[in-house]
Ligand code: F6P
């Protein structure tokens with residue numbers, strides 16, 4: 001019989017092997033996975049579970065909240081607040097941080113999440129997901145402040161996402177490679193399907209919202225123009241394009257078969273560095289991609305080295321197959337000179 005390794009067993013073995021996962025972090029990851037399981041069941045019920053449609057409210061970024069955005073956010077908070085492993089949480093769907101209430105013991109970890117990434121896909125039955133990132137609270141000062149969260153992505157101690165697609169799959173790193181687990185719905189547990197995932201360094205597939213092309217910077221246009229020129233152009237090969245409009249799904253595809261994902265700065269909102277959120281989206285995805293041998297920049301510098309100054313900070317993102325990310329970054333740096 002083939003050995004089926006559950007997420008629980010995987011985490012226990014990681015803890016034993018080299019103490020990479022302290023017990024409190026193991027608990028945290030188990031709890032996040034349990035919350036994702038609940039979200040997966042809610043997503044799966046769709047219209048039958050009365051979870052579809054708008055909640056009639058807006059989040060701090062002025063985006064309309066879907067019912068499932070709120071359900072996912074509450075599920076993650078309820079699951080995580082009482083275990084004693086966390087000091088506080090921050091979410092794309094909440095304006096301020098959520099400090100663990102006094103009635104529960106406080107732990108040393110900080111959890112950040114995009115509870116339901118790609119929420120415009122909810123109503124059309126397409127892939128969506130939960131993205132999460134874990135930091136350690138460093139300062140011993142009492143209480144928790146926003147500034148405790150202002151750590152660059154290279155300080156993450158765990159990161160991952162759960163994609164709710166044809167299968168529900170949890171993808172995780174604790175700094176020792178990337179592992180994937182698929183939810184066995186009958187058994188109710190996540191089962192390891194692949195370890196040490198590696199992204200090819202070269203690719204012929206890019207992901208970008210092409211409808212924004214006229215708003216991009218010259219180096220971004222140059223890169224895409226060259227891809228579009230195909231075999232006859234400077235790249236000498238034909239490229240394919242994919243865009244799911246859910247970062248979680250586009251990144252998942254890249255982890256499975258390579259590719260490059262881009263959400264660059266554009267002229268529509270020039271004062272914003274980009275569309276995606278540094279702490280809830282870009283940092284955790286960047287770490288997964290780097291752990292799989294890929295690269296991730298904001299078109300100029302490594303995303304995980306950016307020092308955050310705001311909770312809901314935005315960032316331009318280029319991530320995926322190493323050689324393509326390096327090329328896009330080089331085009332921008334050359335143009336800056
Ligand atoms: O969270 C923001 C997000 O939904 C990402 O998941 C996705 O990659 C992107 O926005 C899609 O943006 P657009 O609607 O501009 O294509």
Ligand code: MN
Nearest residue numbers: 114116117118
């Ligand atoms: Mn998102």
